[in-house]
Amino acid sequence: MVDRGKSFQVVANLIMVLLVLFCLVPFVLLIVSSITQENSLVRNGYSFIPEKIDFSAYKYLLVDSGSIVRGYILSAIVTVVGTVLNLTLTTLFAYPLSRRDLPGRGVLAFFLFFTMLFNGGLVPSYIMWTQMFHIKNTIAALLFPNLMMGAFYVIMMRTYFTTNIPDAVIEAARIDGAGELRILLRVVMPMSVPIIVTLALLVGLGYWNDWLNGLYYINEDRLYSIQVLLNKMLMDVQFLMSNTSAAQSLQGQDFTLPSTGIKMAVAVMGALPVLVIYPFFQKYFVKGIIIGAVKG
């Protein structure tokens, strides 16, 4: 490690910069294309240098089309509600499991753990959710299946509790007369902020990025989250036209949808919240990935 020539550093950094470009270049193409004027897009295709800058794709999405704004609001609600529900279930399940003195702890841990080893697959799940619980075309379809609690995150949280909360602290709280729920809320959770933030970010990311539940269980426009809208629009941009009153009134005035540019603009909007939030919480994401991979 002492043999570090300056030239080696230059080469190493150069390779890393190329790698960074490899990761980011597709986003540049996406963003530049989304602000390029429709006519030049049709003529030249998606490119890295905009011939003529024009924000009409965004104007259309945000002002004229109700779908995107609605999808955004729906995604935001589902993400917040889902994350809160998930963390509640996860914490309530993980804390008792972290207590070494709990009778039946092994059986309960296995009950949780087995769900990571074996699963029934899509067909029985789909039939159960649609036939027994009738969640098709309800907001519950975006919240409940698969995302509301996962063994993996429960185990991450339990491990955090067992390694970071000394038994003596819990014992002391009990001697002071605190009940179990009170101990969890007032003693354990304040000491567990890092893992709660980490899991909240991972769970929130899961909800925001989820499109599978929408694909499986939703076929009404009013319940399309942003990712589901993205999915529908990749196949058919005209879909946007068919279901907005603004577009219908515009159609009468010989309006053509700037469809080539809109495709890119809508993808930018789907990715934007994640890209904006991520730099601020980078270290939590990284920490979450590391403990998840090593101790899952």
Added chain:
Amino acid sequence: MIKQKKSLGRKLKAYLPLYLMMVPGAVYLIINNYIPMAGISIAFEQFNYSKGMWGSPFIGLKNFEFLFKTKDAWIITRNTILYNVAFIVLGTVFAIAVAVLLNEIHSSRAKKLYQTTILVPFLISIVVVSYLVYAFLSSDSGFINKTLLPALGKEPISWYTSAQYWPFILILVNIWKGLGYNCIIYYATLVGIDRGYYEAAVIDGANRWQQILHITLPALKPTIITLTLMAIGKIFYSDFGLFYQVPMNSGPLLDVTNTIDTYVYRGLMSLNNISMASAAGVYQSLIGFLLVLVANFVVKKLSAENALF
């Protein structure tokens, strides 16, 4: 005896609040995970929506017989396994190479910047990824057909109908998306290596390459083994979005994009062939289960502390 019983009763009562806390999660697991596990019985039935999961007539292994008579069974198994093998091998090699390189870089600010940016693709939903791919590959407005190929004097290619390119495209997309994730895990192991080893190696006259070969890689061995075996445990599963959404569900590409997961979905939704879909699902679940058990058994033999259970 009676006294003991009483104290057990009292003990359970003392723990009652803890058990109650677990009720919501337990109910959720029963619904979301355990009922569908029991629901694999559908694969052994002539399923009928009106009769439901438990009422449809039992037909034994007929669905499996039909499934394995089709050439789809072979294609989806081949695709799922071969893609996973490619992802495991190439993904691991690239991730380690990048992690080692990252570890050699001096400036901690540059290091952090690199680490932050290569993780970005991992955070993006696969639907957005399919737009990124589309921006490059679209036949009439894609960057490659409109700018790159004309500049090279080549004819445009109809990417979404040309199956021969897709194995490479899907592998490239998967590496692009997963590199940061894998790299961070290996990098975390590298950071933990005792600096003393390197200092000693330098005193012995080892060059950088020798240090990597004899200190860094051996130190990574347990992580490589664990992650690889875990990936082998999941070799029967594929990322549905990568194989369904990124190729835009294009028919001419099916030969190289159909995996067990996309087959099950198509059977369930578009072809309305629930029997075959559920048979394929059970085939996946059972072999997947066996593979996880075997993988974990091997991890346990090699490094017990990294075993899943």
